[in-house]
Amino acid sequence: MSFAMEVKEEILNHTFTEEQKIALLSGFIKYNGELIYTNNGAALKLTSNSNNVIRNIFSILKTIYKGNIEISIIQIQKLRKNKIYQLMLTDKVLEFLASNNIYNVDDGEKIIEMDLEKYDRKIKQELTRAYVSGMFIAIGSVNSPETTNYHLELQFKEIESAIYITKILKKFGFEFKTTTKGNKTVCYIKKSIAVSDFLKFIDASISVMKFENTRINRDVSNNINRMINIDIYNQQKSSATGTKQVQEIELIQKNNLMSELSPKAQKLAQIRLENPDASFSELEMYMNDQNVVITKSGISNLFKIINKLANTIGD
Template sequence: MSFALKVKEEIVSHSFTHIQKQTFLCGFIKSNGEFIYTSTGIKLRLSTISNRIARSLLSMCKEFFKGEIQIAIIQSQSLKKQKTFHLTLIGETEAFLRDLEIYDFNNHKNIAVNETVLKTDDLLRAYIAGMFVALGSVNSPETINYHLEVQFKDLESAEYFSQILNKKYDFDFKILVRSENKIICYIKKSALVSDFIKLVDAPISVMEFENERISRDLVNNINRIQNIDIYNQRKTTSTAEKQTKQIHWLKEQKMFNALSDRIKILANLRLANPEMSYLELAQAMNKKGHKITKSGISNIFRTIDKIAGVDHEK
């Protein structure tokens, strides 16, 4: 089962109040409902690939719909052999949609969500959850790219959805028009994806998402630190090789004894310990009674560099 389907099934597994069910249905039907025009009237078809979601929708519809509900299961011919569950509402469809304030048959358009829903947090969350369960998707947290989207058939609905989420909850949904009947509202920031899953009341999925995200971030940080350590070690080794060559050159040129005692002690320490960092060299010098800092070590090697006649590499 995909992570997106886990989130959706967790959403419908919760207990909804009567009005929350109504609001959830409103969001779902607006995004997923399909009209079927026949000689006997209008039928309404709702579709899902989840048996659990289909059963939840059937239970909710029975509370509000007075007509007949037909159930059909379509087996795909693809390799995955995926099943699609169709609920077809027959009979009092127009009255049902008017009561739920979903569709305006006079103007042939979806009705904007009720102002009471917009002002009531738990109802608005149920409405958004219905939309997401209908046509939403979210990448598994195990993937590299974080992505959550809700698909719409028209630009007006997509803009309306993103406006509600961005204004009310400070999300940053962006709109992508893939085709005339396929408009996507999406977010990619991991924190926003997590917040949305929390908003639609899927706490177990939030925990799974956050645990995977934290684990990945921890691994990335460890790898980053290791890469920095490797780089620093290589840099120390390269610098030490250059300094060792300069010190040997000074000795070959009989110039070494002209150096101060402090410089000679540090130079011999470098020859004996080519792997030491400046901090470790400073600590070794302090043990020998020569108080010095990392900056002082760096200055002495600059002096050696100048005497040896080699440009110092910063």
Template sequence: MSSYASDVKKELTSLKIHPEHAKAELAAFLRMNGVLNIHDHQFSLDIVTENPAIARRIFSLIKIAFKVEPLLIVSRKMKLKKNNQYLVRLQQNVREILANLEIWTSQDGFLTRIPQRIMTSKEGAMSYLRGAFLAGGSVNNPETSRYHLEIYSTYEDHDRDLLEIMNQTFFLNAKTTKRRRGYIVYLKEAEKIGDFLHIVGALNAMLAFEDLRIMRDMRNSVNRLVNCDTANLKKTANAAAKQVEDIKIIAKRSGIENLPEKLQGLAHLRLDNPELSLKELAQQVPDGPISKSGVNHRFAKIHEIAENLRK
């Protein structure tokens, strides 16, 4: 995960938990990352993360929403990175909590859809998106790579519900696609990514995103202008070289003095000033100033004469 994405998640985990909306955020965590265990007819629920701030937030959400204190277990991973792993384990009132959050019922089993009460509540939807991003989201650094924010879902109908919240409630123009092991809902437009960060409460990250985006866009604009200027200079130089070539053919074959007076003046001016643009020549011709198209017209005549001489 990019350091920018880490900064976004760090800010989100530091937000004050609102008791009324804690359940919506918690529902996203449990639905997306929760593992239900059954042993001797006893239920327990585990959520594992390598991010200590996310583990603390899940712990606080459970405690605030249901007045239950889960276990927080820290262990060292045995794989190559050997990072700490944080396990939040809920052992009390598991069935009641899952039923209250509309994640599991004894009749229907596991429910993958987002509850309608969250879908139809703006505050609930904002809290659910925050939890979903913390549970399975990432965002690229706007300074160094393409604009991209995504949230991963294991279940297709959950992915569709996230898409509906993002587009119907918040008009984010999100898209969705299938991945090998699940689905992602994603944003590609810089402005909409900024809007999403604002919606979930990452205001500092949103402002940093806008600053980085503006700097990047300015840098791209400068590069485009420089490239455009370089191309124009090259075009001007190539055109001037061809005009000088035509004039030299005329000088060699028939003499510049035999040209009409207006063409003579332009021919001498061009030979003496091969670096001048058409606009600059138009200001300096002996019978001028004339228009740029007038200079163009005269060079067309010179080219026509030179072509006839070449033939």
């Protein structure tokens, strides 16, 4: 099961108030439902490739819609055998849709905006979250937290819905970007913190924990790898630097010019010959162990003097 489907099934496992059920169904039906006209009148088709999703939608519907609901399973034969689970509402469908602010019978169009004016601020927020949850179940997707590409999106058939929903979500701090994919308008977020906050917004708390744990573990692993790479780079750099300094010291010795160096520089040169791969921090420690007080900056200055002397040889 995909992570997106886990989120959708988790949302539907919650207990909802009557008003929240209507809001969630409204969001789901507007973006999943298909209105079909037959000889017996209008019918509404709802589909999902998740048995759990369609069963939960059916359970919620039964508490609100008193008409007949037909359940069916469609087997799709393609590269993989997939099943589509389907609900068909066949009694007084238009009345049901109109009474719940889903469909305008007179205009023959879906009602895009929510009708929440009669509620106070707190109830408005709760119903908006339920509505967006239902909409996400219908047209939402989110990448698995196992991937490094954080991405959550909503796919709309009409741009008007995309504009309205992004405007609503902006009030809750979500900055969805919009693009076109074929004949659909896609609203998406990519920042991990935004994806996590959106999952909280639609009450997918278990999925949030899974998302955050996976993200944190990956970040820790990436930081460890980054530190290892830095250590390797520093070791390689120290080794290359040490090799060059050893060559310069040996050149000075070969030309009997060690006396040109100060006693402290001569001591450092001897320690470098004995420890060609040592870092400046280690050389500082070795010098201090031999009662020569010096800092890493002092070591760097002495090596500059050694380098300058070595460069004069052969002129």
